[in-house]
Amino acid sequence: MTAMNMMPDSADPIVKRHRLSTRLWHWLNALLLYILFTSGLGIFNAHPRLYWGAYGANFDPAWLELDRFGSWWTLPATYNLALSRHWHLTAAPIFAFALLAYMLWSLANRHVSRDLAFHRDELAPRHVWQDIKDHARLRFPTGTAALRYNVLQKASYIGVIFVALPLVILTGLTMSPGMNAALPWLADLFGGRQSARSIHFIAAFALVAFFLVHILMVLLAGPVNEVRSMITGRYKVPEERP
Amino acid sequence: MILARRALLLGATAALTGCDRLARNETVRNALFSAENFHKWAQRSLMARDALAQEFRPDQISPVFRANGTANPNTPEYKAIWRTGFADWRLRVDGKVARPLSLSLSQLRTLPHREQITRHDCVEGWSAIGKWRGVPLRTILDAAGLRQDARYIVFHCADDMGGGRSYYESIDLIDAFHPQTILAFALNDRPLSVANGAPLRLRVERQLGYKQAKYLMRIEAVDSIANIGHGKGGFWEDYAGYDWYAGI
Numbered sequence: 109m110t111a112m113n114m115m116p117d118s119a120d121p122i123v124k125r126h127r128l129s130t131r132l133w134h135w136l137n138a139l140l141l142y143i144l145f146t147s148g149l150g151i152f153n154a155h156p157r158l159y160w161g162a163y164g165a166n167f168d169p170a171w172l173e174l175d176r177f178g179s180w181w182t183l184p185a186t187y188n189l190a191l192s193r194h195w196h197l198t199a200a201p202i203f204a205f206a207l208l209a210y211m212l213w214s215l216a217n218r219h220v221s222r223d224l225a226f227h228r229d230e231l232a233p234r235h236v237w238q239d240i241k242d243h244a245r246l247r248f249p250t251g252t253a254a255l256r257y258n259v260l261q262k263a264s265y266i267g268v269i270f271v272a273l274p275l276v277i278l279t280g281l282t283m284s285p286g287m288n289a290a291l292p293w294l295a296d297l298f299g300g301r302q303s304a305r306s307i308h309f310i311a312a313f314a315l316v317a318f319f320l321v322h323i324l325m326v327l328l329a330g331p332v333n334e335v336r337s338m339i340t341g342r343y344k345v346p347e348e349r350p
Numbered sequence: 351m352i353l354a355r356r357a358l359l360l361g362a363t364a365a366l367t368g369c370d371r372l373a374r375n376e377t378v379r380n381a382l383f384s385a386e387n388f389h390k391w392a393q394r395s396l397m398a399r400d401a402l403a404q405e406f407r408p409d410q411i412s413p414v415f416r417a418n419g420t421a422n423p424n425t426p427e428y429k430a431i432w433r434t435g436f437a438d439w440r441l442r443v444d445g446k447v448a449r450p451l452s453l454s455l456s457q458l459r460t461l462p463h464r465e466q467i468t469r470h471d472c473v474e475g476w477s478a479i480g481k482w483r484g485v486p487l488r489t490i491l492d493a494a495g496l497r498q499d500a501r502y503i504v505f506h507c508a509d510d511m512g513g514g515r516s517y518y519e520s521i522d523l524i525d526a527f528h529p530q531t532i533l534a535f536a537l538n539d540r541p542l543s544v545a546n547g548a549p550l551r552l553r554v555e556r557q558l559g560y561k562q563a564k565y566l567m568r569i570e571a572v573d574s575i576a577n578i579g580h581g582k583g584g585f586w587e588d589y590a591g592y593d594w595y596a597g598i
Contacts, residue, residue, distance in 0.1 A: 162469060166416055189590075
């Protein structure tokens with residue numbers, strides 16, 4: 109409430125939007141996903157072919173064959189499989205345990221049930237369609253409605269936190285021969301090691317797609333206000349549309 | 351939008367250059383290189399000591415088992431033993447053992463052996479499934495009698511990697527005594543080809559491909575790997591910075 113007192117003349121009140129846990133996790137992820145994606149492409153460059161099934165090498169049919177990603181994309185910039193792996197395998201466990209902690213914490217502090225879970229009326233086809241139309245017209249919610257996540261936002265946050273990120277972690281573990289002996293069901297779950305490698309790659313690019321839309325939405329919704337709310341937690345509620 | 355995109359790309363490039371510079375810092379480098387210890391600890395804590403790598407059905411075998419690394423050692427010594435069909439080849443077992451051994455291929459073939467259809471996972475990302483037949487390393491080590499202070503088993507190979515440096519690899523006793531760790535002399539029911547490591551190669555199934563040393567000449571039991579090669583426990587570990595523990 110002190111925030112409101114700081115700007116007594118403003119018509120737009122400032123509210124506390126993001127919890128500390130959300131803000132910390134957000135920026136840790138920004139760093140780690142950046143390292144994981146660029147070092148991951150460095151690893152991919154060692155064998156830029158993808159297969160389905162348990163095995164797959166040069167004589168087997170690949171469903172995707174790419175040129176090596178250029179130095180703009182990879183960590184390190186020049187091809188160095190060992191160093192790409194060191195970056196990737198250092199960042200990966202931190203990323204995985206942070207996700208686990210955030211999931212448990214968000215369930216415990218009711219962030220998930222209060223802010224992310226769908227309400228029944230939100231899932232009505234008409235409501236979902238309205239939301240899609242609003243997004244397409246870039247008609248962002250104003251006033252108190254801007255403080256709640258709409259149905260597309262909820263779907264993408266739940267999809268990322270509870271589907272895409274766990275998927276990328278589990279398929280990553282499936283590629284490890286040691287984990288394969290420890291948890292052999294993982295390879296069966298994903299249809300074999302090479303399928304897991306393909307899914308890992310697809311999930312990584314799905315996360316990049318999320319990132320691009322996410323950045324676009326932040327830019328369109330007011331980058332200063334949005335970025336500030338993710339750093340300090342304080343968010344200026346947009347004026348009610350007349 | 352184009353400006354934003356350019357700024358984003360410039361930012362990304364700057365960050366990558368920053369990361370590359372960071373990786374040259376001694377502390378950062380040490381941190382990056384020590385993640386291996388965490389993974390080794392985590393995996394070994396998670397799995398039973400003798401947890402088996404997945405084994406497959408005959409119909410799951412790769413049509414072609416890709417050979418990688420040295421395709422033929424081509425040294426005068428190797429050519430000489432190859433010409434006689436490896437009749438003159440002997441596997442030496444020495445170091446910290448009570449009874450050093452010298453074993454011929456036919457002696458190895460008469461020992462009890464194990465057959466396993468397993469997946470070979472290269473550090474590069476590809477996999478090939480093949481059927482291996484060989485003598486459990488445990489059998490050889492028990493026959494030689496490991497001394498109390500033996501901690502690692504080092505595999506010396508026939509391939510010269512340039513400048514007189516021979517390929518070598520090492521594993522600790524947990525993997526050395528694992529039931530699937532074998533000295534393989536056959537792949538897919540045929541004697542090992544030169545490209546795949548004839549006459550004998552190591553299979554250590556819970557680790558990546560570069561640990562599967564080919565063209566074995568000598569097995570040495572040691573108390574420390576610090577004095578072998580450059581002290582990192584293997585050729586690629588010494589010269590390329592690969593992890594010694596290749597379970598991930």
